[in-house]
Amino acid sequence: MAQDKSPDEHPQDTPTVSEAPLAAEPQPDAVTPSLQPEPEAPAPDAGPLPPETPAGPVEDEEAELVAPDADLLEDDEVRPAPSFLGPRGVPGSDGAMAMTDEAGTAWVAGGWTADVAAAVLTASLVLAYCFSYGALIFSGPFSPFLGFGISASLLTGVVTGVVVAWRGQFPFGIAGPDSNATAILAAMVSGLAPLAATLSSDMARLSLVMAALMGSSLVTGLVLFLLGWQRAGRLVRYFPYPVMAGFLAATGWLIVTGAVRMVSGHSLSWAGLPTLFDGLAPYQIGLTVLWAAVLLIVPRFVRGPAVLPLALVAATVVTHGILWLAGLSPEQAQHDGWLFAVSSERNLWLTGLGPLEQQGADFPSPWSLLSWDQWHGASLKIAGDVLAVVVVSCLSILMNATGIEMATSREADLDRELKAEGQANILSACLGGFVGYLSVSRSLLNYGAGGRGRLSGILVGLVCLLVLAVGPAVVGVIPRFVLGGLLLLLGVRLLWDWLVQSRRRLSFVDWLVVVGLVLLAAHFGFLVALFAGILAGCVIFTLDFSRVSVVRARFGVHEHPSSLIRPPEDMAVLAAHGHKVQVIVLRSFIFFGSAHRLYEMVKALVAEQRPHALVFDFHQVSGIDSSAAASFSKIASVLREAECHLCISGIAPTALGVLRAARVIDQRVSLYEALDPSLEDLENALLAYYRQGVSASRPFVDWLSDSLGPIPGDDDSGSVLLAYLERLHLPAGTYLCHGGDATNAMHFVENGRLSVLLESPGKPSVRVRAMARLSVVGEMGFFLNAPRSAGLRAEEDCVLWALTADAYHRLELDHPHLVQALMGYIIRLQAERLSFANRQILALSR
Known part of the structure; x- marks a missing residue:
């Protein structure tokens, strides 16, 4: 039978902050995005507008003589x-x-x-x-x-x-x-x-x-x-x-x-x-x-x-x-x-x-x-x-x-x-x-x-x-x-x-x-x-630098979603409607020449895609001049006319001050420390807007049965597998494991959310993934019999189900067809994640 068990081997730790604080303002200043039409508001006033160098030496006066x-x-x-x-x-x-x-x-x-x-x-x-x-x-x-x-x-x-x-x-x-x-x-x-x-x-x-x-x-x-x-x-x-x-x-x-x-x-x-x-x-x-x-x-x-x-x-x-x-x-x-x-x-x-x-x-x-x-x-x-x-x-x-x-x-x-x-x-x-x-x-x-x-x-x-x-x-x-x-x-x-x-x-x-x-x-x-x-x-x-595009990448949420692994039903909604959230990753120094080209791109994007939201990611931008801020002011006006919500992530304090001076930043613009939190919030807004929250009330055992598929002799494969799992309650901020620990179980997430953290001695841990409800974590180390490649920490109270090595061996003896179905699900899961990684690489390489 399933058992309730606390993670004794992993006492509750103080949560580690994985993102740097927003340089300009605390997060509460950000506006939670909404995809509903915004009320009319007056448009802000538009603000006012190193090879290469010579490749060889200066030819000396008598060199030829x-x-x-x-x-x-x-x-x-x-x-x-x-x-x-x-x-x-x-x-x-x-x-x-x-x-x-x-x-x-x-x-x-x-x-x-x-x-x-x-x-x-x-x-x-x-x-x-x-x-x-x-x-x-x-x-x-x-x-x-x-x-x-x-x-x-x-x-x-x-x-x-x-x-x-x-x-x-x-x-x-x-x-x-x-x-x-x-x-x-x-x-x-x-x-x-x-x-x-x-x-x-x-x-x-x-x-x-x-x-x-x-x-x-x-x-x-x-x-x-x-x-x-x-x-x-x-x-x-x-x-x-x-x-x-x-x-x-x-x-x-x-x-x-x-x-x-x-x-x-x-x-x-x-x-x-x-x-x-x-x-x-x-x-x-x-x-x-x-x-x-x-x-x-x-x-x-x-x-x-x-x-x-x-x-x-x-x-x-x-x-x-x-x-x-x-x-x-x-x-x-x-x-x-x-x-x-x-x-x-x-x-x-x-x-x-x-x-x-x-x-x-x-x-x-x-x-x-x-x-x-x-x-x-x-x-x-x-x-x-x-x-x-x-x-x-x-x-x-x-x-x-x-x-x-x-x-x-x-x-x-x-x-x-x-x-x-x-x-x-x-x-x-x-x-x-x-x-x-x-x-x-x-x-x-x-x-x-x-x-x-x-x-x-x-x-x-x-x-x-x-x-x-x-x-x-x-x-x-x-x-x-x-x-x-x-x-x-x-x-x-x-x-x-x-x-x-x-x-x-x-x-x-x-x-x-x-x-x-x-x-x-x-x-x-x-x-x-x-x-x-x-x-x-x-x-x-100016002319040469203006030819260098300040756009590092442009993609939709359907091509490059956040690091949060969601249930299949939610991922299907994002795949169908993710193009309604567009992301433009900027780079280098932005001045009036390159900013005008960006303005023309945004106008064409809005006319073609009619997005609900547009995210500008500034984490690779070294600076922005006041003339370029005038172009961003025009971009903000175009987005408001199209009822498209503007989000800005990873912007430095100096660049933020320039945009504030040009009245680009106001209460209608959402600010984020990094790109991933903005994508996660916008994905939630998309899911709410398209009313596809069925997965929120779906029973855990039904998800297990659907994931494993029909098995001869076992009508309810989810209930059979559940009998071999151990139930864990993981309070928010508690580590399930650290990188390098022995992998003694794989875990199914019933409720809550886990952060996947890369840990380095003397440095803050970095979140690379987040596992939402109805997902699987730790399967690679479990089947490879390898140490944990990353740490797992609960972002909120979590309910997990652990499949230990002993339980897996008992399952092989008692229900071999169920083990084959489980292996098939793990293979499909890895194929989906590989396809997801390929889509991300393709989106970033455009």
Whole structure:
């Protein structure tokens, strides 16, 4: 006979809360959903409205000329060391003992002789670019001050080269003036020409230019250091690729126009186009173009890192030979514009430390020669260019560091590199230099030539210091077209790579952004292009992000019911009418673009399904902006018009506050901690609405008989099975078992509800299932003779019937046909649960 029995082996425990509390309000604030039509209410007022980033590094200005990735790696067989070799397996080290700094990076990793040899070769290229960039900035009306420009460029190479080699992430890194920033600086200086023309003395005009250069370097250095200090090195990953390509292509255009202005003294613009055909200008520009073509072609046939320096020396020697044969003196050649006219002065300003006397002349601080009104006007004029220099410098540094990472298989700390570059530019500004930073090609040239330690970079800086000590007048022997052709080739390469070749990598619309930025920079200046680029980046981000659906899944209760296992009659009702409760699982950050798409989806859903209730699940939503809240306000209005109840689950306090401010949340909206409780309540409302509560009064023994089916010789199979079961009364909050306990019985639920809990030591238990009346629990462990896979706790007072192992064996002997029927029921039950799981997976995968 059936027996009443208390669960002595499982004393009553304190119930464990399985869900986190609702962040915004306690549950009593929620409204129990009702599927009856709601009374009319006034509608709430509608509220008011980071790869991908560039995949590769910024292409350095002279990368193609020295071809470090191809030529050096072919000729010198420089290869990244396999990781299992350790520090002694670095190529070129020959197992030499390395001296390291406090960060563990080598000062002389491959021996000082290798570093010295690499420094000599690399320094020749660095000097060529220092001369070129100094001449680019001090061209046109400022060409009389070319000696100071070359000095400032060399000083930049000294300071940034030494500091970056000493403090930077890459021990073989080479820093100095770079084409991207220098092109903007040249445009900035050219824009100061009208203001400089109003000044009374040459020294005042020179002070204006030097102060602008040093000020931009100081601001850039401070921003770089702060970015590194705040560990913001990864911000570059979120910069739109089309905008970066547009900036670099615009930089190429600035270099081309600067090269033309340097060799001819005329501006490459629509207004200045007729002047390009005056006097010797056509011949000077034509010779510059021809020399750029030579620099493009020669490295394709003659490979090696020394090709470019030797070509520059050869062109200089040949030019002086032709001038001698033509009977032109150096002074006449300088007057005609074939050579640079550079004075023998070599002056450095120590900003804030007073004048530095050289050759018997006193040169005052650049800050002391202009009035406050003049400084104020100049500051306003160059503010945009300084901002452009900061942006381009940050992007170039981070992407160049990434390029060196890829080429040398070394992982870089970008934040450390930013701090080192910031310190270098601050010091450069204080000593009279301008912006400089890490170069990909010069660093890889040093690496390919055998430089591994910090000594090589420091020696390159000292070579620049030596040339600075000799005097900038050495550039006076270099023909203008030699440096102009080098700059022209660099600019054309940037235009080719980022304006022409980018068409293959970008969609047509993205490519139009690149073209537009170049045209804006050419016609209105880099400042306008900078702000247009920032605006384009925001628009691109908005459009791209709006294409990402914020809907993780959409399903009805008939496809994905709650975790409560109900009687078959109830499940049949939910299968027939579950589509009347629709669930939309949201994700990511919701803003106005994605929220409007959600609004359109809800309108179509309401028109098609006519649901009784709609649930928005926010547990995967990171945030929502106020503009998106306006779309949710419109969604709420659409649902009220359709008499569809709105439920919100798993919403964070901040997002809830945004919706409250937009008057989306009111007393007619139900709030839930999680999705499952909302589904359970809505299922109850569906069952009540369709008046299918027959199972609530169905006798337990009749359910057993229907589940087992007719059995020969046993007309009432339920009563026969009941005789072998033991009756248990389980008070609310009491555990029937815990996970890992031995499975000594399977249980039939007559009344009440059991929670199936996953338990982990030190963590709250998680409810994964709930077993309602007229259900079976524990059958898997019972027939597999396995420990309990989860805990079972009574959510309310329960009446259970236990089939123990002994009773099951007696049942096998007494009623084998009944055991077969029971096994058939268990198989059908598992098949139904598997089908249920498949429907859930299908619903979540849509």
